[in-house]
Amino acid sequence: MSTTNSEIKPPGVKVPHDSVSVKKLDDAQITFDFKTPTTQPLQPLIQAKGNECEIKVSAIVFIAASENVDPESIFVTCQSVISGSGLPQLDLFIVYNAEEKKAKKFQGYRVDITLKDVPKEIKHVCAFLWDEDPETSRGTWTTVMGR
Numbered sequence: 164m165s166t167t168n169s170e171i172k173p174p175g176v177k178v179p180h181d182s183v184s185v186k187k188l189d190d191a192q193i194t195f196d197f198k199t200p201t202t203q204p205l206q207p208l209i210q211a212k213g214n215e216c217e218i219k220v221s222a223i224v225f226i227a228a229s230e231n232v233d234p235e236s237i238f239v240t241c242q243s244v245i246s247g248s249g250l251p252q253l254d255l256f257i258v259y260n261a262e263e264k265k266a267k268k269f270q271g272y273r274v275d276i277t278l279k280d281v282p283k284e285i286k287h288v289c290a291f292l293w294d295e296d297p298e299t300s301r302g303t304w305t306t307v308m309g310r
Contacts, residue, residue, distance in 0.1 A: 173256035173293045175242030184275040185234040191271030192228060200265035204292040204300040207257060207274075211288045213281065213307040220276040224257050224292045227266035232259050239276055243285065246304075252287035253278065254302070260295040286310050 195201075208223040226232050240256045257274050286307050292300040 173240045173258050175240040175254065175256060178239040178241050178255075178276060178278065180238070182277045182279070183237075183239050184273075185237045186273045187234050188223070188271040188273055191223070191225075192268060193225060193271070194268045197267065200267045202263050202265050202298065204294055204298050205269060206300040206303045207290045207292050209288065209290045209303050209305050211305050211307040213310045215283065216280055218253070218278045218281045218285070218288065218307055218310075220255060220278070220288055220290065222255075222257060222274045222276070222290050224259075224272050224274060225269035226259055226261060226272065226292075227264055228268040228270040229264055229266060230261035230270075232261055232270075232272070234272060236260060237272065237274065239274065241278060243282075246287060246289070250287060251282070251284050252289055252304075253281070253285055255288060255290040256293045256299075257290060258293045258295060263294070263296055263298070283310070 289302040289304045
């Protein structure tokens with residue numbers, strides 16, 4: 164982790180630990196064949212489903228394989244925002260802490276999030292992968308199925 168920006172925290176409020184489940188996916192690794200590795204976090208793959216009072220989000224995030232991140236150290240913050248198109252949405256920040264290293268090989272982690280008491284007008288979710296240094300991925304946007 165870079166210490167130059169360590170005071171910068173991800174936006175929103177921390178989602179309670181019992182509402183987040185993280186699992187390392189041993190059979191989910193990807194390797195890019197570029198001559199120049201990257202330090203930029205990759206955007207998550209996400210899917211969301213909801214009903215009248217809750218939204219469940221399942222995200223697959225890829226973190227540099229050389230980092231060996233403890234799944235228990237990954238947490239999520241959430242904030243309600245107005246999207247660029249003027250619609251209410253939830254922004255989720257999947258936060259991990261790893262030393263900044265260039266990488267071509269990435270390890271997959273599944274992050275399942277249950278958000279309770281979400282206002283009915285929220286029909287979109289955008290998720291970001293955030294390294295605490297704070298490097299942030301480009302967000303991935305999805306519509307909440309079932310709302």
